[in-house]
Amino acid sequence: MTSTENETGRRPARGARRKGKRHPLATVALLFIGLLITGGAYAAINATSSATAEVDMNSPQTIEQGQKLFVANCATCHNMNAEGVPGVAPSLIGVGAASVDFQVGTGRMPMSFQGPQALQKPPQFTDEQIKQMAAYIASLAPGPAIPSEDLVNGEGDVAMGGELFRVNCAMCHNVAGAGGALTEGKFAPDLSGVSGSHIFEAMLTGPQNMPVFNDTNITPEHKKDIIAYLKFIDSQTSVGGYALASLGPVAEGLFIWIFGAGVIIAITVWITARSN
Numbered sequence: 001m002t003s004t005e006n007e008t009g010r011r012p013a014r015g016a017r018r019k020g021k022r023h024p025l026a027t028v029a030l031l032f033i034g035l036l037i038t039g040g041a042y043a044a045i046n047a048t049s050s051a052t053a054e055v056d057m058n059s060p061q062t063i064e065q066g067q068k069l070f071v072a073n074c075a076t077c078h079n080m081n082a083e084g085v086p087g088v089a090p091s092l093i094g095v096g097a098a099s100v101d102f103q104v105g106t107g108r109m110p111m112s113f114q115g116p117q118a119l120q121k122p123p124q125f126t127d128e129q130i131k132q133m134a135a136y137i138a139s140l141a142p143g144p145a146i147p148s149e150d151l152v153n154g155e156g157d158v159a160m161g162g163e164l165f166r167v168n169c170a171m172c173h174n175v176a177g178a179g180g181a182l183t184e185g186k187f188a189p190d191l192s193g194v195s196g197s198h199i200f201e202a203m204l205t206g207p208q209n210m211p212v213f214n215d216t217n218i219t220p221e222h223k224k225d226i227i228a229y230l231k232f233i234d235s236q237t238s239v240g241g242y243a244l245a246s247l248g249p250v251a252e253g254l255f256i257w258i259f260g261a262g263v264i265i266a267i268t269v270w271i272t273a274r275s276n
Helices: 014-018 026-052 060-073 096-105 127-140 158-168 196-205 220-235 249-275
Strands: none
Touching: 060 127, 096 127, 096 196, 158 220, 196 220
């Protein structure tokens, strides 16, 4: 009896010989699943750590780390001591932690290119790194601080916030916060989806073309009300149908004239052609 025969004298079936062999794509599939799980776990951990990171803004270690980040990423334009460069970038002495948290947290800084105004883009630093740079700038001179959570949680008076927004902000940002064009290629940005902290900091520091609304102009509580109004708008659907980006009566009127009048003309031409 040969080695390939069993005790009964029969050769093992072909399926028995192949039993236990792995499919050629099994390794690739397992590798893909492993990478997917690893990447997902890393992203979840990273997001959680950045969201829950507590940074002591007064710690010497935080300020020192913030200075290192500033020198490596910002000093080219703002000078080594944050004194600014005439015609290139302003001084940051006295702008406070709130200005840094807004500009860097919204991705406007560092700027990708020189233009009429810095454009918003995904931030290049983690929340912890942003707080470290903000702590360093705040250590140079007194300035507006990053607002506390109770002022930016969107739980203010919506009606009061709407009134304040229409009086102080709607002429640039539109009554629905949809933004609008300004002069010389500048614009007021769309406020939908903007975090409460960044809205508060923008009012407090007046970035770029925006005026400064300090606590004398608009109190912290009234700033909280404005944030509540903007968050309320974000959560509401357009009861009138398609909102046309909430750009107001000019856009709506233009839409009616172009499409409405076009439909009427098309129907008129069709009726005339039918009668002929």
